[in-house]
Amino acid sequence: MATTKITLLPLYEKIWEKHKFSRFMDSITLLLLLMLLSYRLCSLYNFFTLPSFLALLCESWFTFTFLTTISTKWTPSHTRTYLNRLFLRVPHLPPVDLFVTTADPVLEPPIITVNTVLSLLALDYPSNKLSCYVSDDGCSPHTFYALVEASKFAKLWVPFCKKFNVQVRAPFRYFSGDSKAYNSDIPGFKQQRLKMKEEYELLCQKIQNADKKSIPCELVDEFADFSETQQRNHPTIVKVIWENKEGVSNGVPHLIYISREKRPEHPHHYKAGAMNVLTRVSGLLTNAPFMLNVDCDMYVNNPEVVLHALCILLDSNGEKEVAFVQCPQRFYDAVKDDAFGNQQVALPLYIGSGFAGLQGIIYAGTNCFHRRKVIYGKSPDLDIQNGNKDHVFINGILSEKEKTKTFGNSKGFVKSAASALEQKTFVSNDNSIHLDHEEVNKVSSCEYEYNTAWGKQVGWIYGSTSEDVLTGLRFHTKGWRSEFCTTDPIAFRGCSPQDSIGQMAQHKRWSSGLLEIFLSKHCPIFGTLFGKLQLRECLAYIWITTWALRSVPEICYALLPAYCIITNSTFLPNQVYGYQLHWY
Numbered sequence: 405m406a407t408t409k410i411t412l413l414p415l416y417e418k419i420w421e422k423h424k425f426s427r428f429m430d431s432i433t434l435l436l437l438l439m440l441l442s443y444r445l446c447s448l449y450n451f452f453t454l455p456s457f458l459a460l461l462c463e464s465w466f467t468f469t470f471l472t473t474i475s476t477k478w479t480p481s482h483t484r485t486y487l488n489r490l491f492l493r494v495p496h497l498p499p500v501d502l503f504v505t506t507a508d509p510v511l512e513p514p515i516i517t518v519n520t521v522l523s524l525l526a527l528d529y530p531s532n533k534l535s536c537y538v539s540d541d542g543c544s545p546h547t548f549y550a551l552v553e554a555s556k557f558a559k560l561w562v563p564f565c566k567k568f569n570v571q572v573r574a575p576f577r578y579f580s581g582d583s584k585a586y587n588s589d590i591p592g593f594k595q596q597r598l599k600m601k602e603e604y605e606l607l608c609q610k611i612q613n614a615d616k617k618s619i620p621c622e623l624v625d626e627f628a629d630f631s632e633t634q635q636r637n638h639p640t641i642v643k644v645i646w647e648n649k650e651g652v653s654n655g656v657p658h659l660i661y662i663s664r665e666k667r668p669e670h671p672h673h674y675k676a677g678a679m680n681v682l683t684r685v686s687g688l689l690t691n692a693p694f695m696l697n698v699d700c701d702m703y704v705n706n707p708e709v710v711l712h713a714l715c716i717l718l719d720s721n722g723e724k725e726v727a728f729v730q731c732p733q734r735f736y737d738a739v740k741d742d743a744f745g746n747q748q749v750a751l752p753l754y755i756g757s758g759f760a761g762l763q764g765i766i767y768a769g770t771n772c773f774h775r776r777k778v779i780y781g782k783s784p785d786l787d788i789q790n791g792n793k794d795h796v797f798i799n800g801i802l803s804e805k806e807k808t809k810t811f812g813n814s815k816g817f818v819k820s821a822a823s824a825l826e827q828k829t830f831v832s833n834d835n836s837i838h839l840d841h842e843e844v845n846k847v848s849s850c851e852y853e854y855n856t857a858w859g860k861q862v863g864w865i866y867g868s869t870s871e872d873v874l875t876g877l878r879f880h881t882k883g884w885r886s887e888f889c890t891t892d893p894i895a896f897r898g899c900s901p902q903d904s905i906g907q908m909a910q911h912k913r914w915s916s917g918l919l920e921i922f923l924s925k926h927c928p929i930f931g932t933l934f935g936k937l938q939l940r941e942c943l944a945y946i947w948i949t950t951w952a953l954r955s956v957p958e959i960c961y962a963l964l965p966a967y968c969i970i971t972n973s974t975f976l977p978n979q980v981y982g983y984q985l986h987w988y
């Protein structure tokens with residue numbers, strides 16, 4: 405009886421936050437801004453000068469920006485998930501593919517990637533349902549070597565974490581001492597922890613020694629593929645580093661290394677390109693219906709995160725409406741007082757939960773769970789119920805020619821995409837990986853995407869350095885929602901730039917990438933006019949995609965007083981409704 409009741413309950417709930425005081429203050433500010441604008445308009449009628457006209461333009465922009473900010477922040481929400489209900493409702497948990505991207509062994513040292521990978525391999529989830537794919541755009545034998553060594557260490561690390569219920573499963577953080585699960589009452593913990601620490605130090609030593617050399621080891625056997633490769637000019641290299649052949653649920657998940665083909669004459673589309681190759685290769689090998697993507701410097705901080713995310717994705721409403729589940733981005737090792745704001749505390753707190761209360765949080769590029777069929781271009785189920793069928797995905801309707809036109813000319817991949825769209829992939833008895841080199845090389849080649857829908861209607865979308873926001877925006881424009889998964893402890897942690905130069909470079913890349921979206925055919929305004937982007941979600945997208953433009957009125961407004969002093973003019977009104985105010 406109790407079980408029947410539980411199966412009717414939702415797997416997650418949306419909690420609406422109360423922000424009465426902040427709403428009140430925001431409303432007052434908006435009112436003051438509107439009063440200032442109307443006052444400015446009236447006085448400009450009698451007293452027109454160029455500075456006061458410029459001031460009016462700037463103030464109008466500020467008011468508009470503030471309006472979009474308020475609208476974004478007005479109804480903040482977060483989610484609460486119920487793991488106990490998930491276990492009762494879903495006895496056979498679905499497979500999940502885990503994607504890690506790395507691009508440069510110098511800027512992103514292999515030991516960082518290794519820690520992220522280890523934290524993923526040790527997730528609290530049946531390991532025969534997980535497969536971890538690492539995309540290395542640096543084509544670095546050092547990264548590959550580090551991963552091979554890490555897979556050996558994982559055989560000790562994963563059981564250790566699970567046995568002692570370690571919370572932080574990235575060893576460098578765990579052994580740095582500020583881990584909560586530092587102590588355990590289980591007998592033998594201290595000795596095993598010490599042993600594990602020694603093993604980890606040995607691993608670090610090996611990786612460090614390898615990093616010092618131009619090549620980590622002799623390029624023979626499995627390393628032979630790295631001889632004669634250059635970072636921007638090399639064939640595809642795919643290696644199954646570790647295979648969980650027996651399919652044991654408490655072992656180490658599959659670990660696969662991919663370095664897609666790169667040639668100087670072909671565009672590689674940066675991270676978006678790497679994500680699309682990961683999607684295709686994993687489609688051929690494991691084809692899990694859900695995928696988690698993290699940057700190489702974002703380790704798992706809450707080992708139950710997959711279960712939390714699945715509560716949302718497998719909930720009966722979530723299944724129909726939610727395209728992706730985004731976890732917040734938090735950082736470790738903040739510089740004192742965070743003078744450069746690198747920790748980004750305010751942004752996720754106010755704007756993140758604000759977006760989450762609308763059509764959904766933006767996709768932030770990392771710490772995000774995706775539905776494979778959505779990545780393949782499917783529209784929400786609601787559409788199908790309403791008879792508005794998406795042309796791509798009703799299997800059988802599309803001819804072979806059309807399928808090839810959409811997904812490319814790999815027969816194996818087209819087949820896997822069709823079954824992913826029909827969600828046939830949930831239960832699989834075969835746990836071994838069948839690596840068909842010919843097909844894998846084909847789908848990760850430079851030319852595969854030409855004349856297909858990849859990067860346009862399917863996969864990660866090209867055309868902006870903020871490919872993440874653009875890809876998420878496309879899902880929202882199709883009518884999908886997204887959810888913000890706020891777990892306790894926080895799901896992931898990463899490192900942020902430590903200095904102002906690093907931060908400025910990052911902000912420049914983000915803001916110009918966001919502006920590219922605003923100025924493109926994917927502009928959120930078109931999304932609302934011609935698509936299914938909700939009005940307030942559109943305003944929120946306008947707010948972030950015009951971030952770079954904000955600098956123009958801000959600088960202009962800051963320069964106005966100086967200009968007026970030099971030219972002995974004024975931008976402040978000195979006439980009110982016909983009355984002359986003589987100050988001097």
Ligand SMILES: O=c1ccn([C@@H]2O[C@H](COP(=O)(O)OP(=O)(O)O[C@H]3O[C@H](CO)[C@@H](O)[C@H](O)[C@H]3O)[C@@H](O)[C@H]2O)c(=O)[nH]1
Nearest residue numbers: 505506507541674675678699700768769770869870872910
């Ligand atoms: O050609 C490339 C370039 C980058 N990356 C990877 O993409 C990720 C993000 O790149 P990074 O240069 O570290 O950008 P960040 O500013 O740190 O990343 C934020 O901003 C990006 C959008 O600009 C998002 O894609 C990221 O997920 C988000 O964390 C990293 O894992 C890189 O290894 C590649 O795989 N191939």
Ligand SMILES: [Mn+2]
Nearest residue numbers: 699700701899
């Ligand atoms: Mn980064």
